[in-house]
Amino acid sequence: MHSKTASSSLSTSSRIVLPNDTNVLGNLMGGQLLNWMDITSAIAAHRHCGRVVVTAAVNNVSFNHPIALGDIVTIEAKVTRAFTSSMEVFMDVYVEHRLTGEKKKCNEAIYTFVAVDQNGKSIDVPELIPESEEEKSRYDAALRRRQLSLILAGRMNANEATELKALFEQ
Template sequence: MAKAKKVSESIVTMTELVLPHHTNQLGNLLGGQLMHWIDICAALSSSKHSQRVCVTASVDRIDFHHPIKLGDVVTLTASVNRAFKTSMEVGVKVTAESLKDGKVVHTNTAYLTFVSVDENGKPVETFEIEPETDDEKRRYEEALLRRKNRLIYRSP
């Protein structure tokens, strides 16, 4: 692919309200529910970048730094950190806002790898990514290091 796209063109923001069916017995958001939202947000970002259907290839570790409570507003922001030949690393930042006191907490960060595919589900080349800001450039460089680690630990 000849064309490169800006990181800003891949940004997707989702907002979700934590309802009772999203929580465990302690009133905290279920980890699986959050992972589902992260996967959707990242998939939309990678598809926006590649202009194709994208499938999840891998999910890096997800750390749960703070519990997300019933009634909190969860905001997920995803963007492509780096594009390789057919795959892309997408970073997702998760914050939770308590509507009771207005406090916003960064609860999670996740890195996922997506592959753009054609109508037959076969991998196809995607656009390169052009980082512009210092933060985008830092994430671009760090994505290469994470990819190298993924490839080392990938099962044969």
């Protein structure tokens, strides 16, 4: 199976925050942002493997700043690492102020997708080759994040998480 670069999976989407997307304070609801991130990152995972993908885990999301009605939200998603059938997708989320046009990064999120066949059975995906320094650093860290996610999901024994354990032994 051919390897692919991280940049070939890039998926970007922009949305304006509308009244139906907000809570009583007029700020974007977290669940709506999770949905937009799910779709944008699924497209990145699909671009990497060319197969149907399903969300296996939402690994890391934090909402650091409220996003107001009328603001423009831009999500950039790229696959950071491909394993056997699973792919980690890293997202950078930016907000553009509706009046000033000022654009700032407001959060990061990490989702895991699995490529499946027509019966929903997991199938192999191409290897990912990181190129830039940022891609290489996120690629390296993806293995530790996978181990943590699998431990939390009860799919891995903590003793087997060699790379994760090494962080605490330095």
